[in-house]
Amino acid sequence: MLRYTVHRLIVMVPTLLAISVMVFVIIQLPPGDYFTTYVDELKSQGENVSADRIEFLKQQYGFDRPPVEQYFVWVFGMLQGDFGYSFEHSLPVADIIGDRILLTFIVSFSTIVFTWVVSFIIGTYSAVYQYSLGDYALSFLGFVGLATPNFLLALVLLWLANVYFGTSIGGLMDPDYLDQPWSWGKMLSVLEHLWIPVVVIGTSGTAGMIRRLRANLLDELHKQYVVTARAKGLHPFKILVKYPLRMALNPFIADIGNLLPQVISGAAIVSVVLSLPTTGPMLLRALQSQDMYLAGSFLMVLALLTVFGTLLSDIALAILDPRIRLGGGAEK
């Protein structure tokens, strides 16, 4: 077990390095940099910028050095917790993203819990009562959920809420709590607002998970040990819970690796639509204004979140399933 964990951790290092290179290349891709955009903007407003000042700023942030050097400065900075400087907000990146990352984490985590709970209940029901009316209805609903892009769902929900309740359901907390330190009240307010983005982001993942659980459980239910247990007179509920359900639960852990990128992607766009104070809207803005360190840090942290999530799910899976553990570092 220890060997497996260590192996996975070692494999993670090159992955993260590769991701950091990729992120750096991407944020360097747009022609020009923040300062050219900034100078253009000021010029279009008829203001003049002293070339000296820009030159000084460029020097201070190392824009005059070759890209490779910039990359290493950036990576080593990140290792020490220095994510660079946001030009647009005139603040260190670390100061801006902390709260937003936390909220993104809360939203993603709740979404996954939501996905688990709902798909567990519906998937089990659908498999046990296969081809019943409820199964058909839920399967159809699942299909629609799978096909409806979540930002459109968010848009439609916003509109419905606006028409029928006259309220805006956007945001993640009461406006009073914005920019306030964390407190009980803020916590509760977040919890109150949380369910809408969670439902919106979780729909497609839940639909997929239901189908997988249903298929898995159906496979198990037709196996001989179930027939044996039934022949021995075990209570149907006990049979279900004790054996097949346990076997069918594997994808719940194994699929985190697929689910997590999907959830974080979904959260990015849904939060733009619902104007949640998570990473999405700020990332969008940072990308548009070429605030490169801010955008780069967001991309990096999102990737980190995914990679770590996948790692945790792999380790959990190894604990649950001896076949993976004993295979050493072998890939699935």
Next chain:
Amino acid sequence: MTGRTDIPHYVNPAPFDPHSVTAITPEQERYYTASQWQLMWWRFKRHRLAVVSGAFLLAMYFSILISEFIAPYDLHHRNTQMLFAPPQAIHLFHDGDFVGPFVYGYKKSLDMVKMRWTYEEDRTKVQSLRFFCIGDYPGAAYEFWGLIEGSFHFACPADGGSFHMMGTDRLGRDMFSRIVYGARISLTVGLIGITLSFVLGLAIGGAAGYYGGITDTIVQRIIEIIRSFPELPLWMALSAALPVNWSPILVYLGITFILALLDWPGLARAVRSKLLALREEDFCTAAQLMGARPKRIIYRHLLPSFMSHLIASATLSIPSMILAETALSFLGLGLRPPITSWGVLLNEAQNINVVAIYPWLMLPVVPVILVVLAFQFLGDGLRDAADPYK
């Protein structure tokens, strides 16, 4: 005699056929001698929903060939008299009399409090629709695929009337026409993207599966890295990197390329694992023993046997591309006007306050969901049919 009646001796005059037990009906024979693709087609036909979805998609794709004919107005035509006009419902009966398809004209008034136009159906203005007509109204003229000038439409408004089945937008452009034209971009993004991704996936996955060893390891790692990244933020970052001064058509190609760039790992992985599994099959060994060269084995034996699977999984990933384009354009990072896709249209619906007053701006959502669902069902049907021997 003991009352026993003898059964009369009987001999079947027909000649004895020792194979009668093993004989098969013509139907069975048809089944057993059918080619793989024929079997797949039969299998596919049984999946009703998939067939319907396939027909729907064919119709949609056919429509983009003749968008100009279907749309009553030109893509950019502005009816300045009808800003934010609500959809005009098509009626058949006026005052209990059958008139045929017609719309009521609008009575327009300016709401000085909310500062916007309000429209009311004017029951006295009955504007009968014309069908298969040469349009002479503003916005009727078009250049078919930018080449041939014309003004022949499926449906035209009455003389001096208007026909906005799905309302108009902020500039008075007909939503229905824009959705029809938008299909051209939205539907082809998926097709071109999947073609690129298919080629990439086939080449890279094929190389990994065929050469194995170090190539395989590197490809596996790259796939893993790309897949571990949340797609949408990456898409956003890449499309934000497209230069602003590119022409719309270049941006369109750029976006499809970006979509393909992140989509191939799934296909490559499928190709690789299929190649690895099929390499061990008996028919492959047999071909090897008979002296077939690797090239022949790959193209003649391996490729056909997993092509169907690939097509099925490609079909299943088209909707995610269409959705990605829609999402990017919706955020304003993807395609930009004057190119019009469903996502670009939805970009106008980004502001919830606008949508609350003019809900028909959200209508492009409907074709997006329908097309995605149809692809989903079609892909499902294809996947079931892909392995007809099971």
